Amino acid sequence: MTFSALNLDELTAQRDRALSDYDALVRRGLSLDLTRGKPSARQLDLAAAMLTLPSGHTAADGTDCRNYGGPQGLPEVRAMFSRLLQVPVAQLVAANNSSLSLMHDSIVHAMLGRLPGSERRWADEPRIAFLCPVPGYDRHFALSERFGIELIAVPMDDEGPDMDVVERLVREDAQVKGIWCVPKYSNPSGVSYGEETVRRLAAMPAAAPDFRIFWDNAYAVHHLTDTPVEIADILALCAENGNPDRAFVFGSTSKITFAGGGVAFFGSSPANVAWMTGNTGKRTIGPDKINHLRHVEFLRDEDGVLEHMRRHRELIRPKFEAVDLILTKELGGTGLASWSSPLGGYFISLDVLEGCARQVVSRAAGAGIALTPAGATHPYGDDPRDSTIRIAPTYPELDEVELAISGLATCVRLVGTEKLLERAR
Amino acid sequence: MTFSALNLDELTAQRDRALSDYDALVRRGLSLDLTRGKPSARQLDLAAAMLTLPSGHTAADGTDCRNYGGPQGLPEVRAMFSRLLQVPVAQLVAANNSSLSLMHDSIVHAMLGRLPGSERRWADEPRIAFLCPVPGYDRHFALSERFGIELIAVPMDDEGPDMDVVERLVREDAQVKGIWCVPKYSNPSGVSYGEETVRRLAAMPAAAPDFRIFWDNAYAVHHLTDTPVEIADILALCAENGNPDRAFVFGSTSKITFAGGGVAFFGSSPANVAWMTGNTGKRTIGPDKINHLRHVEFLRDEDGVLEHMRRHRELIRPKFEAVDLILTKELGGTGLASWSSPLGGYFISLDVLEGCARQVVSRAAGAGIALTPAGATHPYGDDPRDSTIRIAPTYPELDEVELAISGLATCVRLVGTEKLLERAR
Numbered sequence: 127m128t129f130s131a132l133n134l135d136e137l138t139a140q141r142d143r144a145l146s147d148y149d150a151l152v153r154r155g156l157s158l159d160l161t162r163g164k165p166s167a168r169q170l171d172l173a174a175a176m177l178t179l180p181s182g183h184t185a186a187d188g189t190d191c192r193n194y195g196g197p198q199g200l201p202e203v204r205a206m207f208s209r210l211l212q213v214p215v216a217q218l219v220a221a222n223n224s225s226l227s228l229m230h231d232s233i234v235h236a237m238l239g240r241l242p243g244s245e246r247r248w249a250d251e252p253r254i255a256f257l258c259p260v261p262g263y264d265r266h267f268a269l270s271e272r273f274g275i276e277l278i279a280v281p282m283d284d285e286g287p288d289m290d291v292v293e294r295l296v297r298e299d300a301q302v303k304g305i306w307c308v309p310k311y312s313n314p315s316g317v318s319y320g321e322e323t324v325r326r327l328a329a330m331p332a333a334a335p336d337f338r339i340f341w342d343n344a345y346a347v348h349h350l351t352d353t354p355v356e357i358a359d360i361l362a363l364c365a366e367n368g369n370p371d372r373a374f375v376f377g378s379t380s381k382i383t384f385a386g387g388g389v390a391f392f393g394s395s396p397a398n399v400a401w402m403t404g405n406t407g408k409r410t411i412g413p414d415k416i417n418h419l420r421h422v423e424f425l426r427d428e429d430g431v432l433e434h435m436r437r438h439r440e441l442i443r444p445k446f447e448a449v450d451l452i453l454t455k456e457l458g459g460t461g462l463a464s465w466s467s468p469l470g471g472y473f474i475s476l477d478v479l480e481g482c483a484r485q486v487v488s489r490a491a492g493a494g495i496a497l498t499p500a501g502a503t504h505p506y507g508d509d510p511r512d513s514t515i516r517i518a519p520t521y522p523e524l525d526e527v528e529l530a531i532s533g534l535a536t537c538v539r540l541v542g543t544e545k546l547l548e549r550a551r
Numbered sequence: 552m553t554f555s556a557l558n559l560d561e562l563t564a565q566r567d568r569a570l571s572d573y574d575a576l577v578r579r580g581l582s583l584d585l586t587r588g589k590p591s592a593r594q595l596d597l598a599a600a601m602l603t604l605p606s607g608h609t610a611a612d613g614t615d616c617r618n619y620g621g622p623q624g625l626p627e628v629r630a631m632f633s634r635l636l637q638v639p640v641a642q643l644v645a646a647n648n649s650s651l652s653l654m655h656d657s658i659v660h661a662m663l664g665r666l667p668g669s670e671r672r673w674a675d676e677p678r679i680a681f682l683c684p685v686p687g688y689d690r691h692f693a694l695s696e697r698f699g700i701e702l703i704a705v706p707m708d709d710e711g712p713d714m715d716v717v718e719r720l721v722r723e724d725a726q727v728k729g730i731w732c733v734p735k736y737s738n739p740s741g742v743s744y745g746e747e748t749v750r751r752l753a754a755m756p757a758a759a760p761d762f763r764i765f766w767d768n769a770y771a772v773h774h775l776t777d778t779p780v781e782i783a784d785i786l787a788l789c790a791e792n793g794n795p796d797r798a799f800v801f802g803s804t805s806k807i808t809f810a811g812g813g814v815a816f817f818g819s820s821p822a823n824v825a826w827m828t829g830n831t832g833k834r835t836i837g838p839d840k841i842n843h844l845r846h847v848e849f850l851r852d853e854d855g856v857l858e859h860m861r862r863h864r865e866l867i868r869p870k871f872e873a874v875d876l877i878l879t880k881e882l883g884g885t886g887l888a889s890w891s892s893p894l895g896g897y898f899i900s901l902d903v904l905e906g907c908a909r910q911v912v913s914r915a916a917g918a919g920i921a922l923t924p925a926g927a928t929h930p931y932g933d934d935p936r937d938s939t940i941r942i943a944p945t946y947p948e949l950d951e952v953e954l955a956i957s958g959l960a961t962c963v964r965l966v967g968t969e970k971l972l973e974r975a976r
Binding site: 162164165167170173174177178179180181182183190191192193194195196222223224226227230231234237238239249265268269272273380384385386387405408409410411412413414415416417 | 587589590592595598599602603604605606607608615616617618619620621647648649651652655656659662663664674690693694697698805809810811812830833834835836837838839840841842
């Protein structure tokens with residue numbers, strides 16, 4: 127029953143049914159929150175033992191982790207994440223609790239100092255532009271906007287950004303200095319970059335000698351299935367293709383251990399790592415190495431990380447399955463919406479009829495269901511089709527997710543039928 | 552026996568004795584380090600119980616400290632340090648482990664955004680200059696130099712910077728945008744700013760509408776005596792004098808709990824705090840609140856902090872006393888050196904004859920005694936009199952401090968007598 131095939135009477139009946147369902151929903155007085163990609167309390171409980179670690183204070187090399195020093199972070203915590211983030215230990219930096227900070231600071235240091243390959247500080251450039259595959263992560267966009275960086279949206283398909291568009295813009299415009307990528311289980315579409323996409327990113331000619339790929343591998347080990355997605359090794363491919371300094375790799379344990387108390391990582395070429403640690407050496411006398419040690423004691427090694435992630439999966443997969451089940455039941459075949467079925471990560475991307483996303487989010491708010499603002503998945507908060515809604519199902523309990531998605535589906539039906547009626551008139 | 556009053560033969564004899572002592576010193580093959588203001592392992596042991604805290608994960612207001620959020624930091628850790636840092640709780644921000652980072656980022660945000668009162672971003676100013684009371688802290692200078700900030704040395708006396716010089720430069724030069732201050736137990740001279748100095752800093756007219764005092768209160772509770780020095784309240788005085796946004800206050804627990812795993816603070820006017828949290832809100836989804844909670848559980852309250860600092864004092868005061876005793880015994884009355892007797896903080900400032908500091912540091916290195924490079928206490932590493940040496944006695948064990956200072960005194964005698972002989976010829 128594709129709603130666009132209904133006649134006016136049938137559509138009106140569907141709209142009336144949706145309106146009645148919506149009124150009932152509002153009367154329930156819900157207060158549910160699907161806005162942010164936060165782990166739930168149960169997920170955080172998985173790392174409860176970490177609160178009373180470490181049992182000692184000495185690193186493998188004898189370093190007293192309590193004191194100042196060690197700008198690159200503990201070797202053992204870097205070793206634990208080296209293969210998982212596809213960065214050699216010597217080229218990996220372990221920092222404090224936020225990978226977003228490392229992205230921010232990478233831009234700051236490029237603005238106020240010279241990147242390897244830069245002809246001048248970015249602050250002295252007439253214009254700086256970054257490519258933003260969409261839908262994408264709103265904090266990437268907000269961070270860039272704050273520095274006056276121009277954001278250019280690039281469409282995504284199932285293999286990642288449209289590489290024909292990316293290659294053209296990067297080749298033709300020397301002011302395009304970067305691209306934001308979430309290469310695995312992308313926020314919010316769940317797309318993982320295909321090998322050919324990664325290879326083309328690494329190999330493409332760039333007009334800017336200081337072009338950088340901001341490779342935010344936030345969901346490197348955040349699998350929802352038994353067959354983990356593997357992505358191509360961006361650093362190795364950049365080096366092979368004569369662009370060794372092209373990629374900045376970011377990652378963190380925020381969605382592994384504690385969202386607010388994890389360890390963030392920066393990985394890149396030896397030249398970029400020296401540039402980064404040279405800059406951070408002016409900023410701090412070292413990261414919180416006790417937290418590094420705490421993570422090493424708790425997670426032990428690479429297998430320990432993967433084992434721990436399986437426990438997360440047990441908690442969050444039912445929520446993703448519930449979303450898919452309810453959306454299928456309530457909206458399947460109506461043509462009013464389509465949605466992603468991600469193999470990992472933290473989000474489901476819901477696409478509603480063109481021109482309907484803002485209204486759906488507004489209707490949901492009216493029924494006590496908080497969603498990420500429509501448009502947030504696009505630069506400047508402007509989704510030109512006004513159709514993408516990001517669903518973050520991890521934080522609420524399962525029964526709350528079910529209630530919220532069922533309510534959201536009602537809003538999609540209401541706004542969608544109203545839109546079709548409007549078009550039909 | 553002032554050496555400058557000796558005749559040539561007497562001086563030569565003293566030089567020969569010093570040379571013989573120095574040769575004996577070199578033969579001992581020492582390896583001692585007085586370079587950095589680091590707490591010793593015994594000091595860090597005082598906070599050993601903190602390694603296995605916190606016992607829970609919930610803040611007083613119910614916040615789950617393990618998750619994202621809380622850009623200003625836990626209210627209870629801010630409350631604990633509010634009076635100690637002379638900043639109202641609402642105007643205090645608790646961050647991650649490094650106050651140097653907060654100073655760095657304050658400059659970054661002023662460079663790339665507009666400070667309250669700024670006419671333009673500092674990056675768009677033709678020139679930015681900071682006043683640097685000397686002797687001062689090398690990391691302040693290095694951080695400023697990295698951003699191309701011009702550093703203007705200002706002499707210090709026992710009450711702080713020479714305010715006639717400061718007032719004139721700040722009044723006449725609109726490109727003077729800041730001043731670095733360590734107002735209590737200053738690094739390295741130990742000077743604490745007098746009330747009149749603080750009042751004049753708060754009240755003086757400034758040509759730059761966005762002039763800022765960088766008030767690095769690093770040693771707020773780091774007393775070496777039973778009669779703690781109190782300094783005037785810079786934020787209150789700035790507000791009283793119609794310059795509410797003039798001061799940025801910094802502090803940390805780096806030399807209270809763990810040097811590498813403490814909590815850093817930023818305090819200022821409501822407008823500056825809103826500016827700071829607005830900027831950091833683009834950079835991170837919040838500080839490590841678990842570490843905040845850990846500090847609250849361990850230190851409990853303001854009295855707990857002061858009690859803990861008394862334990863530090865028991866460990867480090869003997870080291871400061873040993874330095875003074877040995878320098879008095881070896882150099883007292885010779886006129887070859889003078890040194891500070893600080894009432895708190897982490898350093899002793901040793902002044903040798905003009906033109907001798909570099910040679911003394913070099914001679915000490917030759918005898919296996921590492922000192923902070925001569926000149927480090929001045930902008931651009933350039934001490935025009937080449938006479939100030941910073942001594943950091945906290946990190947080595949007491950017997951090592953004694954050995955090192957005794958050796959250092961030998962170097963001062965050798966270089967000093969050589970200098971006097973050179974002058975006499």
